[in-house]
Amino acid sequence: MATSRTDPLTLEVVELIGTVVARYYEEYEQAAAQHSLTGAQARVLGLLSLEPVPMRKIAQKLKCEPSNVTGIVDRLESRGLVERRPDPADRRVKLAATTPEGRDTARRLRDSLDFAREPLGQLTEVERALLRDLLKRMLGEDMA
Known part of the structure; x- marks a missing residue:
């Protein structure tokens, strides 16, 4: 029903x-x-804390221009939070990856985000799963 x-x-x-x-x-x-x-x-650091990512994929994920990502990674790299390294699968591609300090900063940042966690904690596991599934469906990521 529409x-x-x-x-x-x-x-x-x-x-x-x-x-x-x-x-x-x-x-x-x-x-x-x-x-x-x-x-x-912070968003780039959080994304990179999961796994090293090619610069163009960061831009796609954040829906921004690759040149913006280059500037963000440059600033994170100058602070010692991120490093660039060749992709083992294709050495022409540069991966951005967190350093140990970058992973620690990303973890502390995640741990400080209470707004999303606290209200979700008031829902049962079944309610959280339902909310997750509905949000995925809204985004066209529903599991068939």
């Missing part, structure tokens, strides 16, 4: 999502500043 974009329930859900996103970004920017990082630097 819903109208002007359906009151749809409008309420859109407003609530907007409020959650705005509060998350506000806290994220504050947490990043406590580590002398911009929000964009």
